[in-house]
Amino acid sequence: MNYIGKRGIHFMKRLNAANVPTEVLEEGQRRVIDASLKLIGERVNLKAGILRSIGGATATPCLIGLPLGHNSSYLEGPVYAPPRIREAMWDPSTNSTTELGSDISDPRVLSDVGDVPVQELREAGIDDHKLMGVITDSIKLLMDGTRMSPLVLGGDHSISYPVVRAVSEQLGGPVDILHIDAHPDLYDAFEGNIYSHAYSFARIMEGGYARRLLQVGIRSINEEGRQQAAKFGVEQFEMRTFARDREMLENLQLGEGVKGVYISVDVDCLDPAYAPGVSHLEPGGLSFRDVLNIIHNLRGNIVGADVVEFNPQRDPIDGLTAMVAAKFVREIASKMARIIRG
Ligand SMILES: [Mn+2]
Numbered sequence: 001m002n003y004i005g006k007r008g009i010h011f012m013k014r015l016n017a018a019n020v021p022t023e024v025l026e027e028g029q030r031r032v033i034d035a036s037l038k039l040i041g042e043r044v045n046l047k048a049g050i051l052r053s054i055g056g057a058t059a060t061p062c063l064i065g066l067p068l069g070h071n072s073s074y075l076e077g078p079v080y081a082p083p084r085i086r087e088a089m090w091d092p093s094t095n096s097t098t099e100l101g102s103d104i105s106d107p108r109v110l111s112d113v114g115d116v117p118v119q120e121l122r123e124a125g126i127d128d129h130k131l132m133g134v135i136t137d138s139i140k141l142l143m144d145g146t147r148m149s150p151l152v153l154g155g156d157h158s159i160s161y162p163v164v165r166a167v168s169e170q171l172g173g174p175v176d177i178l179h180i181d182a183h184p185d186l187y188d189a190f191e192g193n194i195y196s197h198a199y200s201f202a203r204i205m206e207g208g209y210a211r212r213l214l215q216v217g218i219r220s221i222n223e224e225g226r227q228q229a230a231k232f233g234v235e236q237f238e239m240r241t242f243a244r245d246r247e248m249l250e251n252l253q254l255g256e257g258v259k260g261v262y263i264s265v266d267v268d269c270l271d272p273a274y275a276p277g278v279s280h281l282e283p284g285g286l287s288f289r290d291v292l293n294i295i296h297n298l299r300g301n302i303v304g305a306d307v308v309e310f311n312p313q314r315d316p317i318d319g320l321t322a323m324v325a326a327k328f329v330r331e332i333a334s335k336m337a338r339i340i341r342g
Helices: 002-007 010-012 022-054 075-087 118-123 127-142 157-171 199-208 223-232 239-249 289-296 320-336
Strands: 057-066 113-115 148-154 175-180 210-218 235-238 261-266 301-309
Touching: 002 223, 010 223, 010 261, 022 057, 022 113, 022 118, 022 127, 022 148, 022 223, 075 113, 075 320, 113 157, 118 127, 127 148, 127 157, 148 157, 148 320, 157 175, 157 199, 157 261, 157 301, 175 199, 175 320, 199 210, 199 223, 210 239, 223 239, 235 239, 239 289, 289 320, 301 320
Parallel strands: 057 113, 057 148, 148 301, 175 210, 175 261, 210 235, 261 301
Antiparallel strands: none
8 A cells, every 4th residue: 555655645655555545445446436537528428419400510629627737857837837828828918819810719720628537636645656557548438439639738748658658549540740859758767666767758759659759859868869769760859969850850741551640848958048937948949830830740640649748837938838838739739629610
């Protein structure tokens, strides 16, 4: 029962679990998990029903928030990010039309099923293994029998593993991944936590969920990161050679012959000048426009995406990084949406 003490928060930490029968805890936790999935499932039913009624959409990205920060190696602020990103997405200082010309207030362009209650699940003492299972199951519910694809609001980067696993399993095969980040997140077992945010892409590759993994913006990598990349056949594009790689990266075509493309954007891919609200400040990064050019010009069927590692507790200039994360989400939504016009 010790793991509950380690992984749970507040209440479970104080609980003398030795006096509580295992059945009581496990039955209660099972019901909390069922209730969480039931709520996500009903939100999905509602939004998918609305989309069917309106008609005219063949693919609609759907927001799902994963307020999870405890798998960070450093700060846990990304737990607070999803509501701040939503707030910035609908900020009245800007309008709802993306640069690519779609209107995110059109439910065919963007839907939303709310957040998975990650902290409520943790408060019930549910361990990370089961929590990652709930995330995977929630994403599958979002995709099952709908024309919606997950557009995930992180959260630290550990969430990419259960999300990509869900997308790949639901679609029945691997995807290509465009991963934009200062870090490769390929460690074998960072600080012993197999679900660490520094480990997520190693788990994805081990699971066979990706055919190609392209990492762009890399500028904090050690020998283990390079060895792991070689082991998994990861294509790494480092910042020090970005000027040379730019033209190729702005003309990517991915996902052909597999189930599609998954995009994972770690906000710390950007130079801290553009996005100071992250846990790991790594100078020498991409500009916002660099990243947008890569995403806007990408050719391929985008079947899922996440924007992770925004840390509101480190956002010093009144919501700047929140707006940056929100604009990534808006522009990716615009790329994912498929509407029959006419
Ligand atoms: Mn990173």
